Amino acid sequence: MIVEGIVTSVDTAGHLNIAPMGPVVTGDFARLLLRPFQPSTTFTNLAATRCGVFHVVDRVDMIAKAATGKLTQMPPVEPAAMIDGFVLKDCCRWFEFTVDSIDASSARSRMPLSIVHQGERRPFFGFNRARHAVLEAAILSTRLHLLPRQHVVDMISFLEPAVEKTGGMEEKFAFTMLKDFVLSQPETMSSLHKTS
Numbered sequence: 062m063i064v065e066g067i068v069t070s071v072d073t074a075g076h077l078n079i080a081p082m083g084p085v086v087t088g089d090f091a092r093l094l095l096r097p098f099q100p101s102t103t104f105t106n107l108a109a110t111r112c113g114v115f116h117v118v119d120r121v122d123m124i125a126k127a128a129t130g131k132l133t134q135m136p137p138v139e140p141a142a143m144i145d146g147f148v149l150k151d152c153c154r155w156f157e158f159t160v161d162s163i164d165a166s167s168a169r170s171r172m173p174l175s176i177v178h179q180g181e182r183r184p185f186f187g188f189n190r191a192r193h194a195v196l197e198a199a200i201l202s203t204r205l206h207l208l209p210r211q212h213v214v215d216m217i218s219f220l221e222p223a224v225e226k227t228g229g230m231e232e233k234f235a236f237t238m239l240k241d242f243v244l245s246q247p248e249t250m251s252s253l254h255k256t257s
């Protein structure tokens with residue numbers, strides 16, 4: 062199963078990076094397989110430091126902001142217990158990991174992880190259609206170079222009623238931000254190629 066969440070990593074100078082990522086999870090987080098694209102800051106950081114933190118979250122504003130490069134203010138963090146990294150203060154669960162190996166033979170790398178420490182801050186809030194819609198919209202906004210732009214715009218329209226009907230202010234704000242981001246992006250050469 063793929064669980065969407067947030068990975069924090071640091072570069073060799075210790076600078077924090079926050080990115081939404083969806084590792085393949087086996088069992089109750091017994092094993093994780095992370096697949097960061099090259100080039101991404103997460104890939105570069107993990108290749109250099111071989112450690113990071115995966116967070117299970119239930120709020121979507123940070124995911125939406127990080128996906129669109131709008132995370133201008135770093136959220137509150139505290140030092141990880143067992144690795145050189147940082148844990149988000151606002152999360153449900155976190156998993157400090159080390160990278161076992163790196164297969165960088167394709168653009169989407171493969172990194173099996175070992176969990177070296179884990180913790181729980183608060184219970185998962187509960188399923189909410191608007192939050193799931195924001196999550197989908199955030200993923201789509203990071204795939205504009207792979208998908209036809211019109212497909213992404215159509216999917217955003219499909220997702221919007223769930224946000225309107227079931228979301229709170231946070232979800233509505235995040236969705237509007239993502240929608241504006243998608244609508245402001247030009248058609249890329251790659252997506253033009255795919256539609257032709």
Ligand SMILES: Cc1cc2nc3c(=O)[nH]c(=O)nc-3n(C[C@H](O)[C@H](O)[C@H](O)COP(=O)(O)O)c2cc1C
Pocket residue numbers: 065066078079080081082083084096097098099100101102103104124127128196199200203
């Ligand atoms: C919910 C969600 C899950 C994502 N999962 C992945 C993933 O597994 N691998 C990946 O390379 N990018 C994934 N992305 C896209 C990255 O978050 C995006 O490319 C981001 O810009 C990478 O940030 P970075 O360069 O700071 O690492 C995901 C995005 C979202 C919204």
